[in-house]
Amino acid sequence: MFDISLFVLMLLGAILALAVYLPMRAGQLSLATPGFYTIGGTVAALLSTTVPELGGSEQIYPLASVFLELMLAIPLVALLAFLIGKPVLKLKGIYLAIATIALVEILRVVLLSSPWFGAAVGIFAIPQPFEGPEGYAAAFAVLLGITAWGCQRLETEPLGREMAAIRNDELAARCMGVHSERVKLIAFVLSAIIAAAAGVLAAHYFNSWSARQASFDASITTLAFVVLGGSRTWLGPVIGGLVLTALPELLRPIGDLRLIVFGLVILLGPIFIPQGLIQQKRS
Amino acid sequence: MIGSISLELNGLNVRFGGLQALDQLSFSLQQGEIFGLIGPNGAGKTTLFNVITGLTAATSGEVRWQGKTTAGLRPDQLCNLGIARTFQNIRVFSDLSCIDNLQIAMGCNDRRAALELLGIVELQEKGTHLAGSLAYGEQRRLELVRALATKPQLLLLDEPAAGMNPVEKQKLQLLLNTIRKQFQLTILIIEHHVPLMMKLCDRLAVLNFGRCIAIGSPQEVQEDPLVIEAYLGRGA
Ligand SMILES: Nc1ncnc2c1ncn2[C@@H]1O[C@H](COP(=O)(O)OP(=O)(O)OP(=O)(O)O)[C@@H](O)[C@H]1O
Ligand SMILES: [Mg+2]
Numbered sequence: 001m002f003d004i005s006l007f008v009l010m011l012l013g014a015i016l017a018l019a020v021y022l023p024m025r026a027g028q029l030s031l032a033t034p035g036f037y038t039i040g041g042t043v044a045a046l047l048s049t050t051v052p053e054l055g056g057s058e059q060i061y062p063l064a065s066v067f068l069e070l071m072l073a074i075p076l077v078a079l080l081a082f083l084i085g086k087p088v089l090k091l092k093g094i095y096l097a098i099a100t101i102a103l104v105e106i107l108r109v110v111l112l113s114s115p116w117f118g119a120a121v122g123i124f125a126i127p128q129p130f131e132g133p134e135g136y137a138a139a140f141a142v143l144l145g146i147t148a149w150g151c152q153r154l155e156t157e158p159l160g161r162e163m164a165a166i167r168n169d170e171l172a173a174r175c176m177g178v179h180s181e182r183v184k185l186i187a188f189v190l191s192a193i194i195a196a197a198a199g200v201l202a203a204h205y206f207n208s209w210s211a212r213q214a215s216f217d218a219s220i221t222t223l224a225f226v227v228l229g230g231s232r233t234w235l236g237p238v239i240g241g242l243v244l245t246a247l248p249e250l251l252r253p254i255g256d257l258r259l260i261v262f263g264l265v266i267l268l269g270p271i272f273i274p275q276g277l278i279q280q281k282r283s
Numbered sequence: 284m285i286g287s288i289s290l291e292l293n294g295l296n297v298r299f300g301g302l303q304a305l306d307q308l309s310f311s312l313q314q315g316e317i318f319g320l321i322g323p324n325g326a327g328k329t330t331l332f333n334v335i336t337g338l339t340a341a342t343s344g345e346v347r348w349q350g351k352t353t354a355g356l357r358p359d360q361l362c363n364l365g366i367a368r369t370f371q372n373i374r375v376f377s378d379l380s381c382i383d384n385l386q387i388a389m390g391c392n393d394r395r396a397a398l399e400l401l402g403i404v405e406l407q408e409k410g411t412h413l414a415g416s417l418a419y420g421e422q423r424r425l426e427l428v429r430a431l432a433t434k435p436q437l438l439l440l441d442e443p444a445a446g447m448n449p450v451e452k453q454k455l456q457l458l459l460n461t462i463r464k465q466f467q468l469t470i471l472i473i474e475h476h477v478p479l480m481m482k483l484c485d486r487l488a489v490l491n492f493g494r495c496i497a498i499g500s501p502q503e504v505q506e507d508p509l510v511i512e513a514y515l516g517r518g519a
Contacts, residue, residue, distance in 0.1 A: 158391055165376050165387045172374040175336055176388040177362035177433055 003249070004133045008205060010245045011140035015198045017225035017241030018147050022191040024231045025160070026184050027167030028089065029097045034218035035104035036077050036192040038211070040199025042111065043073040045123040045209040061127035066204065073196045081192035085185045104214050111211035122210025126203055136205045143201065144238070147194050151234035163187055228269040230276020239277055289314045289437055289469045290335070294344035297330055297493070304330045306493035308344070312437070317463060317470045319480045319501075322490035323513060328473045329371055331490075332439050335471075336368050337361045348437075367435035369426045371442050371473075377415025381406060381425055384414050388432035400428045403462065420451055427458075431466060438462075440472040444479060452476065456483050481505065489513065 016033055023030040047069050048054055054065040088099050111117045118124075130136050154160030162183045165173035174180050203209045221244070229240020247265065251258030269276075290312040297305040304327045312318050320328050333339035335346055337358040346353045353361060367388075376384050385397040394410075401407045404424035409417060414425055423443060430438055440459075444452045456479060463470055474480050480487060481501040489497040489510050497507040504510055 156392070158386070161379070161383055161387050164379055164383070168376040168378050169374050171338065171358075172370065172376065173387065174358040175338070175362060175368055176429065177359045177390055178387065179357070179359045 004137060006246060006249050008133050008136045008140055010242045011137065011144050012198060012202055012205075013222075013225060013245030014238045014241035015140065015144050015147055016195060016222045017229065017237035018144075018151060018234060019191045019195040019198070020222045020226045021231055021234065021237040022151070022194070023184070023187045024226060025154070025167060026163035026187040027170065028184055028187065029093065030100045030188060030191065031097050031219040031223060032081075032084075032100040032103055032188075033191065033195045033222050034214050035100075035107045036081065036195035037199040037202070037218075038104075038107060038111070038214040039077055039080070040073045040196030041203035041209045041213060042117055042123075042199075043076065043196075044069045044200040044203040045126050046117070047072065048127050048204070049123055049125065055127060060131065061129040061204070063129050066129050066200065069200050070197055073200050074193050077192050077196035078189050081189045082185065085188040089181065089184045089188060101216060101219055104219060105216070108211045108214040111214065118210060122208050122212070123203075124208045126207050126209060128207070129204055133205075136201070139201055140198075143197055148234055148238060150190075155233065159183065159186065224266045226276075228266065228276060230273075230278040232275065233278060236276045236278035243277075287314050288312070289349065290471070291347040292331075292344070293347065295331075295334065295341055295346065296343045297327070297334060297339060298342045303493050305334070305341075308490075308493075308495055310488055310495060310498055312469055312471060313485075314469055315463070315467065316485040317459065317472060317483055319484035319487040320471065320473045320490065321475070321477065321480060321487060326490040327493040328490055329441055330493075332368055332441055332471075332473070335361075335439060336366060362433050362435075365434070365436035366439070367430035367433045367437070368439035369423075369430050369441055369443060371445070373419075373422045373426055375414040375417075375422050375425050375429065377413065379414060380411050381414055381417070382410045384425060384429050385432045388429045389434075397432070400432055401425075403431070404428050404458065419446055423447070431462065435466075435468065437469045437471065440470065440474075442473055442475065444474055444476055452479055455479075459483060 016037060019033045048061065048065065054068065056062040056065065084103065088096065091099050112119060130139070154163070162173065162178045165176070165178055166180050166183060170180055225240040225244050226237045228244060229238065230236030248258055248262050251261055254261070288311045292308045292310055295305055295308040296303070308331065320331070322328055330339060334341050337353065337356050337360070341354070348364060348366065376387065381401060382394055382397045385400055386392060389396065398407055398410050401410055404427060406421060406425060409421065414422065417425060427440070427443060444455055447455065459470065462468060472484070484501055486499060487501055487504045488495050489504055491513040496509045496513060497504050
């Protein structure tokens, strides 16, 4: 039995995993992905529920309006990521991770306490551009395809190589002419854009949207996608996102034990396969 | 343009807390020369490289490159202005192939140029090998061509012969003389192996406790009483 709505979630997991992966490719452990994801979703939820013009004349919400939401959410989040990234990316390693967790937490509390964003209950009755999960699966697959294609291009482009150099040895990279602040900021902004685009689609798919999306849990889960899948090539996070999203559902027959098994996979994965499931090709 | 000044130090001071790592350094490099820097451990040689490449800020004084002060410039900007270096403890990009190591330094995709550069140090067969998988001496040579790949005018070498056997040292000396001519380089080199430095360098400076205690031709420096004293350890 193939569960199409689970498949949609798996695709979403893979996209968010790529968003975590991009800064990591440049050696930056950023856990801000759920924050930008939430902002993207909030933009979509607000626009589609409060701007009647976007609704169109048909029963179904027009795809053109979803596209318009993307065109608004992406520059907004890119600008925000740029403004945040400039100071925050001066932090290294675990300090960057903690700072980004704090930012997501701030966002969550702001959304929770503001009636404008639906406060604790969230925003409901977000209109549907597709009749069933098949349409969403196609939309998420397109987004995943574009993102993965971009990541694949990076592996052979100077920018992607500069990211790898920074991850390997930032000091040496800077001495070889790599403007590391700039490269890290680009990776951070690209990551935020991917997360925001996923959020726009997800808000429609889930039909409702609230501050709960920006939880600490979400930060850790998306990180686990990359840790388990591997962060050397783009395929690792994609596999990690697909597998770890499906796992709890596939384990449902074993009842509550499934959460323990899920936890064990996240715990033991890095111990036994520290490079992740998908490892770099050696020559 | 041999004879004109390329790099100039003006009363350069670097202080780490209570430690005076560089003390009123003032000298300049002529374009095209190989200039040696020797001195006991902790004399401040690597610190001087770090200041020249923008990794460490001078406490006072300045470095001038091609007539302009370098204060406030980032390492990548200085690299783009023609200053490249190697590191005392090897810092190749070990997870990346040799070709990628060079392409990063070149800032563009050009495998052919990368392979050509690798040929200079007899690593053309290792183009697709990960830099971390190379032998120690090979990594040192890779680091050298990686610096060359940035198209520098001034090359800073921090103990390039460390860990090399006499045959390798001999080869390195020939190599440095070749690339100096081929790429019209000025070379500033730190090396503990004094006989090599005597043969290689046009001029030498001797640092001790951050201070320049002697400067001149290898002959002059070798006979300087202050240098003999520093190396016999009376001052230390
Ligand atoms: N970032 C730093 N912070 C504090 N002290 C430092 C720093 N870098 C270097 N030092 C100190 O400055 C002094 C000079 O160090 P430096 O590395 O320049 O010596 P060196 O001449 O290169 O020695 P060696 O031959 O051992 O490489 C040493 O006492 C060192 O401990
Ligand atoms: Mg040193």
